[in-house]
Amino acid sequence: xxxxxxxxxxxxxxxxxxxxxxxxxxxxxxxxxxxxxxxxxxxxxxxxxxxxxxxxxxxxxxxxxxxxxxxxxxxxxxxxxxxxxxxxxxx
Numbered sequence: 001x002x003x004x005x006x007x008x009x010x011x012x013x014x015x016x017x018x019x020x021x022x023x024x025x026x027x028x029x030x031x032x033x034x035x036x037x038x039x040x041x042x043x044x045x046x047x048x049x050x051x052x053x054x055x056x057x058x059x060x061x062x063x064x065x066x067x068x069x070x071x072x073x074x075x076x077x078x079x080x081x082x083x084x085x086x087x088x089x090x091x
Contacts, residue, residue: 004035004042012038022046 008031010022015036025031026046034046 004033007031008033009035009037009042012036012043 010018015022022034023046026034026048029048032047035042036044036046
C-alpha cells in the first residue's frame with residue numbers, strides 16, 4: 001500500500017481553489033505525488049506526466065508479455081481454431 005505524507009494530501013475543495021499551485025509543486029519535483037482526498041479517503045493521485053507515461057509503458061509491456069505467454073501456452077489445435085473463429089459483439 002502506498003503511504004502519503006500529510007503535505008502530499010489535499011482535499012478536493014482545496015484542490016479546486018489552488019490547482020495551479022499543486023500542479024507547480026508536482027512539476028517542480030517539490031512533491032513526488034499529490035493524493036486527492038474525498039470523503040476522508042484518497043480518490044486519485046496527481047503525478048508528473050513523465051512518470052505517468054513511464055507507468056503506462058511498463059503496463060503495456062506487461063500486458064503484451066501476458067498475451068504472448070497465453071498464446072505460447074495454447075495447443076496447436078487451439079491456435080488453429082482461434083484463427084478461423086469469429087466472435088461478434090453487440091455494443
